[in-house]
Amino acid sequence: MKASRPTTRLLVATVGALSLFGAACSDDDTTTTTAAPTTEAAGDPTTTVADVETTMAETTVPATDPMVMYEGDLVGLFSIDAGACADGAVTGSYFQMVMPGGTAEAGPFIGNADSACADTNYSLLAAGADGGLMTGAAQAAPDPAFDATGNGLADSIVAPVTFFAVAFAAATDPNEAMPMVSAADGVLTGDLSAFTAYYGTGIFNQGAPKPDGSGAAPTGTIDPETGVYTLEWTSLIVGGSFDGFTGVWHLEGTFAPNG
Amino acid sequence: MSARVRRWAATSALVVGIGLAAAPAAFQMFSRAPLGGTMIDDFRPYMRTAKIDSFRAHMDEIDAAATEATDLRTTMIADGALTAEDYDAKYGGVNTLTADWATIDADMGDLLDRMDTNMGNYAAVAALPPFPMFPWFFVLPGVMVAAVAASVLWSLRQGTPHRRRLWALAALGVALIAAPAVFQMFTRAPKGADMIDSFRPMMTRERVQDVQRYFITLGGAEGQLRVGLLPAYEAAGGDAADYPAIAAWSAEWPTIVGEFNPMIATMSDNVDNFQAVDALPPFGLFPWFFVLPGALVGGAAMLALRQTDPPTQPNEKETS
Numbered sequence: 160m161k162a163s164r165p166t167t168r169l170l171v172a173t174v175g176a177l178s179l180f181g182a183a184c185s186d187d188d189t190t191t192t193t194a195a196p197t198t199e200a201a202g203d204p205t206t207t208v209a210d211v212e213t214t215m216a217e218t219t220v221p222a223t224d225p226m227v228m229y230e231g232d233l234v235g236l237f238s239i240d241a242g243a244c245a246d247g248a249v250t251g252s253y254f255q256m257v258m259p260g261g262t263a264e265a266g267p268f269i270g271n272a273d274s275a276c277a278d279t280n281y282s283l284l285a286a287g288a289d290g291g292l293m294t295g296a297a298q299a300a301p302d303p304a305f306d307a308t309g310n311g312l313a314d315s316i317v318a319p320v321t322f323f324a325v326a327f328a329a330a331t332d333p334n335e336a337m338p339m340v341s342a343a344d345g346v347l348t349g350d351l352s353a354f355t356a357y358y359g360t361g362i363f364n365q366g367a368p369k370p371d372g373s374g375a376a377p378t379g380t381i382d383p384e385t386g387v388y389t390l391e392w393t394s395l396i397v398g399g400s401f402d403g404f405t406g407v408w409h410l411e412g413t414f415a416p417n418g
Numbered sequence: 419m420s421a422r423v424r425r426w427a428a429t430s431a432l433v434v435g436i437g438l439a440a441a442p443a444a445f446q447m448f449s450r451a452p453l454g455g456t457m458i459d460d461f462r463p464y465m466r467t468a469k470i471d472s473f474r475a476h477m478d479e480i481d482a483a484a485t486e487a488t489d490l491r492t493t494m495i496a497d498g499a500l501t502a503e504d505y506d507a508k509y510g511g512v513n514t515l516t517a518d519w520a521t522i523d524a525d526m527g528d529l530l531d532r533m534d535t536n537m538g539n540y541a542a543v544a545a546l547p548p549f550p551m552f553p554w555f556f557v558l559p560g561v562m563v564a565a566v567a568a569s570v571l572w573s574l575r576q577g578t579p580h581r582r583r584l585w586a587l588a589a590l591g592v593a594l595i596a597a598p599a600v601f602q603m604f605t606r607a608p609k610g611a612d613m614i615d616s617f618r619p620m621m622t623r624e625r626v627q628d629v630q631r632y633f634i635t636l637g638g639a640e641g642q643l644r645v646g647l648l649p650a651y652e653a654a655g656g657d658a659a660d661y662p663a664i665a666a667w668s669a670e671w672p673t674i675v676g677e678f679n680p681m682i683a684t685m686s687d688n689v690d691n692f693q694a695v696d697a698l699p700p701f702g703l704f705p706w707f708f709v710l711p712g713a714l715v716g717g718a719a720m721l722a723l724r725q726t727d728p729p730t731q732p733n734e735k736e737t738s
Binding site: 402403 | 640644680
C-alpha cells in the first residue's frame with residue numbers, strides 16, 4: 160500500500176520540525192557553558208575572557224591557572240606596607256645603611272638608636288602622603304627640602320624617618336629618569352635612578368641603578384594576580400658626608416595600576 | 419755682529435714666550451686650576467672665625483657629655499641597676515664614645531686648628547684672581563711675547579724696521595715682571611703655599627673616612643644615651659637632671675648634625691680638588707714664573723735695542 164501525497168508531506172514536515180527543535184535545544188546548552196567564565200573574567204574583559212572561553216570549551220571545567228594581571232611595565236602606585244618588628248623578626252618595609260666596605264647581606268650596618276626595632280640596624284619605613292612609590296610620575300621633594308635643623312621634609316613616598324635624631328626623607332628627583340618598574344613572570348626590575356634621600360641638609364642619590372647607569376637595578380617579586388610585591392635595591396652614596404656608605408631599601412606592599 | 423745679537427735676543431724671547439704659553443698645558447693647569455677654585459669656593463663658609471668657634475663649642479658640649487657618660491656607667495653599675503656586662507652589651511655605642519672620645523677630640527680639634535690658623539692664608543688665596551683664569555695669565559702674555567719676537571725675527575730677515583717691536587718686547591718683559599707685584603703674588607702666593615702644606619694632612623680620603631666614623635660614633639652614642647640609657651637610669655630611680663651635659667648634647671645634636679654634615683661633605687668632595695691643586699707647582703714659586711721670563715724677555719729686548727741704531731729722523735726711520 161502506498162502512502163498518499165498529503166501523508167508524505169505531513170511526515171516530511173514533522174521530521175523537519177523535530178530536527179529544528181533538536182537543533183534549538185543543542186544551541187541552548189552551549190550558551191550556558193560560556194556564560195560563567197565571562198563573569199569570572201570581569202577584571203580584564205578585553206583580552207583575558209577570550210582565553211578563558213577557549214579553555215572552557217576544551218576542558219569544560221572552570222579555569223584554575225592564575226590570571227596574569229601584572230605583567231610588563233607597571234605604572235601606578237607601589238603602596239608601602241609599614242615596617243614592623245615583632246619577636247626579633249622584621250616585616251614590611253625598611254631601610255639599612257651599610258658602612259663603607261660592607262655588604263647589604265653582612266653589613267656592617269650603622270645602628271640607628273631611634274629605630275623602633277631591637278635590632279637597630281633596621282630603620283622602619285611607613286607609607287607617605289601618596290601611600291607609596293609612584294612609577295611613571297615624579298614625587299619631588301618640597302622646596303625647601305629641609306627645616307631649620309636639617310630634617311628632610313619630603314613625605315610623599317615614605318614618612319620621614321628619624322635617624323640619629325634627624326629625620327631623613329625620600330623623593331624622586333624630577334630631573335632624573337622617571338621611576339619605572341616592570342614585571343616579567345612575577346619578577347620585578349626597573350629604573351629607580353631618581354630615588355633621592357634628604358638628610359641633615361645633604362642630598363644623596365639613592366637610585367638603582369645610579370643616574371650614570373652604574374650599579375644594579377632594583378629587584379623584587381610580584382604576585383601577578385594580587386599585585387602584592389617586594390622591591391629592594393642598594394645604592395652606593397657617592398660624594399657628600401656619607402661618601403662610600405650604601406643604602407639598602409626594602410619595600411613591601413601592593414601594586415595598584417593607575418586608573 | 420749686532421744683527422746676530424738681535425737675532426739671538428729675538429729667538430730667546432720667542433722660546434721664552436712659547437714656553438710661557440705652553441706651561442699651563444705642561445702643568446695641567448687647565449684642568450687643575452678650576453678644581454682649586456671649586457675648593458676655595460666650597461671652603462668659604464667654614465673659613466670664618468664664627469663658624470670655627472661654633473664647631474669648638476659643639477666639641478666642648480660633646481666633651482662634657484662624654485665625661486658624664488663615663489660617670490653614668492659607673493653610677494648605674496654601682497647602684498646595681500645593671501651589671502657591667504649588661505651595660506656593655508646594651509650600650510656599646512656609648513662605650514665606644516667614651517673609649518674613643520680622646521682620639522676624636524684630638525683629631526677634630528686638629529682639623530679645626532688647621533682651618534683656624536689658615537684663615538688669613540685662605541683670605542689671601544681667595545683674593546687672588548679666579549683660579550680658572552690662572553692658565554690664561556701664562557698663555558696670553560706668552561703668546562704676545564712669542565708673536566712680537568717672531569715679528570722681530572721676520573723683520574730681521576726682511577731687513578725692515580723693528581725698533582718699535584723691540585720696545586714692545588721690552589714692555590712685555592717689564593709687564594711680566596710687574597704682574598706679580600700688581601696682583602700681590604709675592605705676599606699671597608706663599609700664604610697659599612702655607613695653606614696647602616697645612617691642609618695636606620687633613621685632605622686625604624683616609625682622614626675624611628676617620629671623620630665619617632667619628633660622626634657615626636657620636637650619632638650612635640647620642641641616640642643610645644637619649645633613647646636607652648637615660649630612660650633606664652630614670653627607671654632605676656635616677657634623675658636625668660643629674661646629667662645636664664648629656665641632655666644639652668641631645669638637645670643640640672640635630673643642630674650639630676646640620677653643621678657637621680655639610681662640613682664633612684665639603685672635606686669629602688674636595689679631596690680630589692685639593693690633590694689637583696697640590697699637584698701644581700708650589701704656590702710660592704708662582705711669582706717667579708712671571709718675573710724670570712719677564713726679565714729674560716725684557717733683558718733680551720734691551721740688549722737688542724742697544725745693538726740697534728736709533729732712528730735718524732724724528733718721524734720713524736728705523737734701521738735694520
